[in-house]
Amino acid sequence: MVRVVLSNREGNTVSSPPYAAGQSERFSTDELRELNGRFEKTEPLEIIRWAAEAFGAAGVGGGGLVMTSSFGADSMCTVHLATRVIPDIPIVLINTGYLFAETIRFMEEMRSRFNLNVREYHTHNDPIVWLSVNGETDPRVRNNRDACCAANKNSVMDRAMKELSPTAWIRGVRGDQTEDRAKSEIVQWFPRYNAWAVSPILRWTSRDVFQYMKKHDLPHHPLWEKGYVSIGCNPATCTRPITAGEDERAGRWAGSDKKECGINLDMGSNI
Numbered sequence: 001m002v003r004v005v006l007s008n009r010e011g012n013t014v015s016s017p018p019y020a021a022g023q024s025e026r027f028s029t030d031e032l033r034e035l036n037g038r039f040e041k042t043e044p045l046e047i048i049r050w051a052a053e054a055f056g057a058a059g060v061g062g063g064g065l066v067m068t069s070s071f072g073a074d075s076m077c078t079v080h081l082a083t084r085v086i087p088d089i090p091i092v093l094i095n096t097g098y099l100f101a102e103t104i105r106f107m108e109e110m111r112s113r114f115n116l117n118v119r120e121y122h123t124h125n126d127p128i129v130w131l132s133v134n135g136e137t138d139p140r141v142r143n144n145r146d147a148c149c150a151a152n153k154n155s156v157m158d159r160a161m162k163e164l165s166p167t168a169w170i171r172g173v174r175g176d177q178t179e180d181r182a183k184s185e186i187v188q189w190f191p192r193y194n195a196w197a198v199s200p201i202l203r204w205t206s207r208d209v210f211q212y213m214k215k216h217d218l219p220h221h222p223l224w225e226k227g228y229v230s231i232g233c234n235p236a237t238c239t240r241p242i243t244a245g246e247d248e249r250a251g252r253w254a255g256s257d258k259k260e261c262g263i264n265l266d267m268g269s270n271i
C-alpha cells in the first residue's frame with residue numbers, strides 16, 4: 001500500500017488515501033474523485049512528485065512515467081517541471097514530417113542545454129508521397145486535416161505509447177485551451193494508451209505559464225515572438241500566427257471546427 005504526502009497552494013500538507021498497485025483499477029472512483037479534488041489546489045510540481053511516487057520514475061518498455069511534448073510555444077514549462085522531479089524522463093516528440101524546421105532546431109537546443117531524454121517518433125509515411133497519394137496538391141494547405149492527423153500523428157502516438165508502455169504519461173494540456181481539455185481531470189485513466197494521463201498544469205492559465213517561464217528563465221519556441229502562440233505543423237491551414245485579441249488557439253486549423261490533433265483524445269487513431 002502506498003500513501004503520498006503533498007503540499008497544496010495554501011501550503012497545507014495533505015496525504016493521499018492508501019492504494020494498492022495495479023493498472024486501471026489502481027484507484028477506486030471515490031479515491032480518484034478525492035485525489036482530483038485535492039489536486040485542484042495543488043502546485044504542478046507537487047502533482048508531478050506525487051506521480052513519480054505513484055507510478056514509478058522514468059520507464060521504457062513497461063511501466064513508469066513518460067511525458068509528451070510538442071516543443072511548441074511554451075512547452076518548456078511542463079518539460080522543466082517534469083525534469084526537475086525526473087531528470088531522465090522519456091519525452092515523446094511526435095514528428096509528423098510536417099513540423100517547422102524551427103521546432104526541430106528548438107528541440108535539439110533544449111535537448112542539449114537541459115540534457116533531455118527526447119524520444120522522437122516519426123511517421124512511417126514519406127511526407128511528400130503521402131501528400132500526392134492523398135490528393136493534397138499544395139504542401140502549404142491540408143484539405144483533409146483529420147485524415148492527415150490520423151495517419152501522421154495519431155498512429156505515431158499510438159505506436160509510441162505501445163512501444164514505451166508507460167503506466168502513466170505527463171502532458172502539458174490546460175483547461176482554458178479547448179472545451180475537451182476543460183472537461184479533463186488532472187489524473188484520469190486513458191484506455192486508448194492503457195495508461196494514466198497526468199496533467200499537472202491543467203488548472204494553470206497562460207499567465208501562470210508565462211510567469212513560471214520567466215522565473216526560471218526558460219526560452220519560448222523561436223516563432224512565439226512572431227505571433228505563433230500555439231504551434232503544431234507547418235501548413236498554414238494547421239498553424240498560423242494570431243492577431244491581438246484572438247484566442248491563443250485561434251491559429252490552429254483556422255477556418256475549421258477542428259480543435260485537436262487527436263492525441264489527447266481518448267477515441268483511437270481514426271480522428
Ligand code: SF4
Nearest residue numbers: 098145148149233238
Ligand atoms: S496538424 Fe496538419 S500537417 Fe500535422 S498531422 Fe495534422 S493535418 Fe497533418
